[in-house]
Amino acid sequence: MKAFSLNRRLILAVVASQLLLGAGLVLVGTSFSKHYLRRAFDVFLQGRAESMAALVYYRDDGVPGLLFNNAKIPPSRHRVHKDLFLVQSDRDNLLRYSPGFDPAMLGRIPANARFWRFHYKGAPYRAIILRKVGILDTEEGEPLPLPTLTVVYAAPTMDIDQQVSMLGVTIGLVSLLVLIPTLILAVWSIRRALTPLNDLVAAASTVSVDRWSFEPSQEARSTRELKPLIDAMQTVLSGLEEAFTRQREFLGDAAHELKTSLAILKSTLQRLLNKPREREEYERGLAIMNGDCLRLERLLNRMLQSARAEQRIAKGHEQEPEPVEVAATCEGALARMAQFAAERDVRLEFIPEGEATVRAEAADLELIWLNLLENAVQYSPRGSVVTVKVCAETGMAKVSVLDQGCGIEAAHLPHIFQRFYRADSSRARATGGFGLGLAISKSLVDFYRGRIDIESAPGRGTCVTVELPAEPGARGEGGGSRDRAASISR
Amino acid sequence: MRVLVVEDEERLAQNVAAILRDNALCAVDVAPDGEEGLFMACSSPYDLLILDLMLPKLTGLQVLKSYRAEGNNSPVLILTARDEKEIVVKLLNAGADDYLTKPFDLGEFVARCKALMRRGKGEHSPxxxxxxxxxxxxxxxxxxxxxxxxxxxxxxxxxxxxxxxxxxxxxxxxxxxxxxxxxxxxxxxxxxxxxxxxxxxxxxxxxxxxxxxxxxxxxxxxxxxxxxxxxxx
CATH class of the missing domain: 1.10.10.10 (Winged helix-like DNA-binding domain superfamily/Winged helix DNA-binding domain)
Structure with missing residues (x-):
């Protein structure tokens, strides 16, 4: 698409409207003036014709008859093209006419018409025809009735046309003259009016992946038309920045985690190769590196799980999942955790206080419980108990995982759901954690529109509670399921 | 020659220490976090400091700055998993002499350590x-x-x-x-x-x-x- 300039368009619009206005003024002005000048001309013609009629008088000095006062013929207005007239009595006893306006012309006058236009000696003329005009200048005792008169008076109309075109030209010129300051004013005010827009463009063009701050000028922000756009842009940009920063942090952390794991593996291998060693030393080294590889594999799996959980939140629900019994998924997770717990001499306890069903993928729920259980078992001392409680509260299914471990300091709690966050990195590595379990759980819980809370104090153990919206009507009746309480341990 | 390794990844610290003992015949001390690292670095004369960047308690950068502020001029080699330009520039400007990104080659690591120790003593030729x-x-x-x-x-x-x-x-x-x-x-x-x-x-x-x-x-x-x-x- 061809780019167009808002500035130029606005200026063009101003010029066009100005020209249109000028043309309109010329048109209206000329037609009105033409009309009024014609009217005035006709009045003038009528006056002249009537005065011509008034020059006819009746005299009875021996030979009675009509006379015409030649001396009082009014002068022509035009010096070259003289006025033409013709006065004729109905009884043919008087006929006066100006030179060149002979009675033959009478025949050409359209019958009954009051006005008549014609050309004479190359000039346009307009004539008025007065019929049956009475003689005014009479004396007493004259024989009645007197004849009536037909008066024709014509004058050149060039003056009208000239005046009209003069007026048109004048109006046109004036409009053109006015156009210049209007244009200057328009350019200035359009520039001025577009300043906030230009500011906005300038502010927007400074936004980049490295610099997210979008601060348009105060002028742009106080422009009513731009405010919704600015608000929308700011919302989008801050969202983008957050997502971008989170992604970058995740990438940085993931890279750090992978590189560190790889550095350990590589340095172990190179140390082993550094000098000739005994067979047992090689075997021990290889076993250690095998463990490192397994750990790397677990790390990669965890990172993929985390990425997938985040991606699902971004995509949203494709279709509503089937209702799943929460207690069953907990039992599944507990069964999978049993061996790990037994290795660490931690007892797992399951207390289903109520039944609840939620609409979720069973595998997702199991993954949430597994992550929470893994953390709980990892940070639990030998011989302690990890408890999983399920209960149903008003519209929510509630699952709590409690441990008797070392607890978490309050300063770490706000960050505990961040990916790769570990309250104590050296300890976490020794216990095999990556700092992803809680983050994955939170992503999944968010995905199912639930909430996850953590309560902990150093030395007092940790309790993680997950609440998920329960499927209505499927709530258990409290103690009824207590007989299912089982202690899964070895 | 005596080297201090400040690294929270115990396995990596042990590997680095072992290779320095074997290949550069150095006496090596290991500190598991920034606080202890800084204390040890300031209390004994080391010929080289090997400092991880992401450390518990005090970050590598904080340790480095405090170490230099105390007036110590032993060479410092930074180990880092991050190799963004800004971080490298910041480190070098804070008084680091060299850096290596993880995962690094132990052969290169030893060579750099030797060069740093040599230059720390004012000797350029090996x-x-x-x-x-x-x-x-x-x-x-x-x-x-x-x-x-x-x-x-x-x-x-x-x-x-x-x-x-x-x-x-x-x-x-x-x-x-x-x-x-x-x-x-x-x-x-x-x-x-x-x-x-x-x-x-x-x-x-x-x-x-x-x-x-x-x-x-x-x-x-x-x-x-x-x-x-x-x-x-």
Missing amino acids: VIQAGPLEVDTVKRAVQVNGVRLSLTAMEYRVLEYLALRRGALVSKMELLEHLYDYNWEKFGNVIEVYISGLRRKIEGASGVKVIQTVRGLGYALRLEGEVTEKERG
């Missing part, structure tokens, strides 16, 4: 000469008039330290501090044993006396007739 004596710090070989001497590991370390501080007066205490790690009981007469062993081997091969004893002050690797600043003063 081969140091004093009359007929030639100490190759890369091959860890000592020659007298082109004939290779066979030295024990401790004898070599004493000689290498004296060679890197060629001409300077080195006290027995300095030798002890720079050749043994934190856990060692320090006995001065151990040094005398190594020095006499070195003298016997070098003088036996060349007939020239290169290790001088300054009574009550210490030792110096130099030819007879050269005098140190300290003695003159």
